[in-house]
Amino acid sequence: MKLTNALSVLVDLSYAFRVAFLPTLRDILHAPLLVFRPVQLSRLFMAHVWVFIGNTTDECYSSVKSGLLPDAHGVVLEIGAGRGHNIRYLDKTKVAKYVALEPNTRMHSEIRKAAAEVGFTEDAGTFVLLPYGAEETGLINSALGGPHTIDTIFSILTFCSVPNFENSIRPLVDQVLKPGGTLLFFEHVRSRRADVFWWQRFWTPIWAKVFDGCELGRPVDTIIEGLDMWERKEVTGIEGEDPETLFVHSIGRLTKVSTAA
Numbered sequence: 001m002k003l004t005n006a007l008s009v010l011v012d013l014s015y016a017f018r019v020a021f022l023p024t025l026r027d028i029l030h031a032p033l034l035v036f037r038p039v040q041l042s043r044l045f046m047a048h049v050w051v052f053i054g055n056t057t058d059e060c061y062s063s064v065k066s067g068l069l070p071d072a073h074g075v076v077l078e079i080g081a082g083r084g085h086n087i088r089y090l091d092k093t094k095v096a097k098y099v100a101l102e103p104n105t106r107m108h109s110e111i112r113k114a115a116a117e118v119g120f121t122e123d124a125g126t127f128v129l130l131p132y133g134a135e136e137t138g139l140i141n142s143a144l145g146g147p148h149t150i151d152t153i154f155s156i157l158t159f160c161s162v163p164n165f166e167n168s169i170r171p172l173v174d175q176v177l178k179p180g181g182t183l184l185f186f187e188h189v190r191s192r193r194a195d196v197f198w199w200q201r202f203w204t205p206i207w208a209k210v211f212d213g214c215e216l217g218r219p220v221d222t223i224i225e226g227l228d229m230w231e232r233k234e235v236t237g238i239e240g241e242d243p244e245t246l247f248v249h250s251i252g253r254l255t256k257v258s259t260a261a
């Protein structure tokens with residue numbers, strides 16, 4: 001494996017620090033007690049990072065998203081909506097309600113703004129914003145008025161950050177998604193190459209600290225495919241992606257069995 005690939009992460013890390021260090025420092029000066037709240041601090045930093053990297057990422061993968069997200073239909077739940085970059089890819093004629101899950105409340109005003117731009121608002125009952133993580137299925141279902149209310153769940157580059165993903169994805173699909181519902185995802189995943197995976201694991205401790213828990217070599221695709229709740233599954237990669245990249249991607253469309261388990 002080429003060293004430039006193995007070390008590419010350093011470029012991203014230094015960029016993140018360049019754009020987010022000063023804004024985060026400014027926040028700390030306004031609220032010094034933040035230094036004792038590492039989780040809060042990490043989210044703050046991520047919110048500042050995503051102001052810049054969010055746009056670049058969106059531009060870079062807009063064709064993947066255009067091919068995937070128009071499949072979302074009915075009541076749609078986005079996992080980790082970030083700054084609301086993905087809303088405009090939805091086919092509005094197919095979406096009855098857009099529910100955004102985003103535990104980082106620093107990003108909420110941007111999500112609300114992006115939703116309003118395409119016509120989803122809380123006032124009209126077509127938009128709901130929940131401050132929870134994907135692992136908090138009890139809270140999600142309470143807020144939604146019960147289990148099995150969601151027709152489509154989608155996640156763009158977020159499942160990598162959900163804590164204890166292997167165990168928390170199951171209740172999300174089992175209890176939040178309707179029978180017959182759809183899961184769409186676009187994620188970076190574990191490389192099938194041993195040398196690339198070695199580097200993914202090597203960088204994860206520092207990468208996860210900087211990027212809000214993001215695990216580089218997490219086999220998100222394999223874990224999801226392995227759930228025994230699918231009637232149909234289609235999981236592919238990006239055509240022509242460099243096999244040596246630490247950010248190897250996976251695109252998934254899965255349909256949950258229609259009979260309630």
Ligand SMILES: C[S@@+](CC[C@H](N)C(=O)[O-])C[C@H]1O[C@@H](n2cnc3c(N)ncnc32)[C@H](O)[C@@H]1O
Pocket residue numbers: 046054079080081082083084085086101102103104107132133134135155156157158161162163212213
């Ligand atoms: C890399 S960003 C992607 C944002 C957005 N999906 C996009 O495509 O622009 C990851 C997002 O996941 C959110 N996140 C972190 N932990 C989460 C969790 N446990 N559940 C749901 N979202 C989470 C972060 O706050 C952040 O907005």
Ligand SMILES: *[C@@H]1O[C@H](CO)[C@@H](O)[C@H](O)[C@H]1NC(C)=O
Pocket residue numbers: 051052055
């Ligand atoms: C990101 O994109 C939005 C929408 O195009 C734009 O308004 C904003 O200024 C951009 N932010 C940065 C930091 O480039």
